[in-house]
Amino acid sequence: MNLKEMLHFADRIVFDRTGKHLNDLQEAVLRGTVQRETYKEIAKNFDCSESSVRKVGSELWQILSEELDEDINKSNVQSTIQRWQISHVTNFAQDVVAISSFNTCEESRHPPNTPNSNPQNRETSNPEQTPNFHHDLSEIPKLGSFYDRTSELESLKTSILIEKAQLLTLTGIIGIGKTALVTKLVAEIKYQFEYVMWRSLETCPTVTELQSNLSELFTQDANEISHLPLIKYLQKHRCLIILDDIHHLFSRGELAGQYKPGYEDYRSFFKQIRDLSHQSCFLLIGWEVPRDIAKIKNKQIPKFTLTGLDSSFARQILQEQGLEPEENWESLINHYQGNPLWLKTVANFILELGLAVADVLQNQSLLLPQDLKDILQQPLSSLSEAETEVISRLGTEDDVTLAKLLAIAQMPSSDLLDALQSLCRRCLVDKTDKVYVISSVLKQYIKEL
Template structure:
């Protein structure tokens, strides 16, 4: 069996149906007889990250083939084939021993159990974070467009790739020292907090190097002066720029995700299509998703009326929810009357 045939075989065996870029590098190397150290040297990835990726891959394949898979027996198991079980949880726990225990702290993250289609955005973001190993990713968009919900859903999807997942809202504008103290206490609970901001930043970067961490900072624009246009920091919050600079510029194995209505200056300086800092403009939801939002609010109308209100608010989820309530409460459920008489003013928050 060739390497390409083996990759296709295990892709079918896994529930997700594919290997990410680093998993494919690891599998190719093991299949062709190279060590983890050689793989790290050839690929440019950290040796520890290659080992951790390999372990997680063997664990996933153990679930797919109902027996323990390692670098030593993977070739034999894939070549002879195996029976894929219905549920990985059916296996005896002693078959697979966890290499790491993920730590998750979701702070004030919102409930996204009801989430409207963002398939294209999530696919691109997962590619950036998991495969391209971006260090800093920014979700940009107007108020109410769904940046917060997208950030939570994204974190839920990629969390298996990280040892630590921390989601924080900056709506209450914590000082940088408050944020850094919070993060360091979670990532390195047995260490002292340095007295200076510079020391705290260095300690955080050390943590981001030592472990694969995902840190989401929602409402980053609350720290900026204009919040929608300006990328300048409010008085006493300029040090956040140094945080972004270090996260963007210094090599580490983690990822920081921001949501914001304005692009911070450090993102402008370091971002690029092929670089480790990238930005994703978040637009309105698709017409189909917008229709689901209106239906969930109990708003009904003709296809033309639904299309008109969706177009009027450019697929902004918050605007659509507010409009649906207004149509029902003020315009007796008539979308036509509402659009003819009212204009929704979405206040900047």
């Protein structure tokens, strides 16, 4: 990344953070830092006090630190941005060139003055402009502690930034960390998109309401033509749109991914996003995805399923919750499958009762506090009768093969197979060596019903 690209990159971050471009002194500080000048030399060249340069530099490093999620200062700003480019945006240079096709801000940037220029004449505009970013992240959850998901992040980035996926899905059992992962993803790649929007579907908007809501952000731009179909904006601009809690669109008591009455239009909407040519990306997050999307097995729709954390990172959760380190932590983590929310819930319960992990593990049965039961009840309450029957059998039997399940389940084989497929799509059932299993947590929950 050369100096011009670095200035351009920093300007985009500052504008997205503050709504203003780099001013003359901020640019002079960054330019001088890259050229290995001291604050004293920068102040002399800019004809201002060294204290002013230090103050502006400190504020600039703080902005960059918060946006890039690294501790940035004068000594490491260049290397950090270079490393960020390599690890997060392998095609950054191409994006800088392509950025000229985006709409630009009406406000122009102002270059720093040369040492011999008059400090009072600093209003000369630079014809170079930066893109006008529109990032509506008002519904994105706050990113708290983030536990390493390096491989998952890189896989998502590859699909979105390199393979240019137009539609992809991320599923996983409740509490596994899907939303947290995508929150981190958005923080790292949002500057590759002119428009970024995050919407939760918990309120179940109709497809017409959703499209209208998304289109509002485009129509706020005075340069845009109003009342175009959403797909036209997606074709014109590079957009990233996150739809969280997509499972709220589906009917209770039906197999996975069956739309509620009145929401069937989402089927044609997602088909349009998938099939028509455009330069944008939709990422769907939930316990399950639409049936018509789940059945597509080719690479047209990349599908990711999130599993539990590695033991080393799950330990961080227990430490942050305030548990004292014990030899039995490994067993506790395995019992709750490295599920962040499950571990936090159990850890809080242990602390409130003044127990130790060893006390909890003395009994053969798992500890299922009411708070955890309430969490598990959410996805289980959506199951069909056939799914409830199948998962009940899996909860009370061991080493259940398909042949055994067909023998003990009181339903037609076709219904059983459909229910089993649906439970797998909901991330409630796994297959291991021809044996169908559910988590020990779900098994204990079913036994206590």
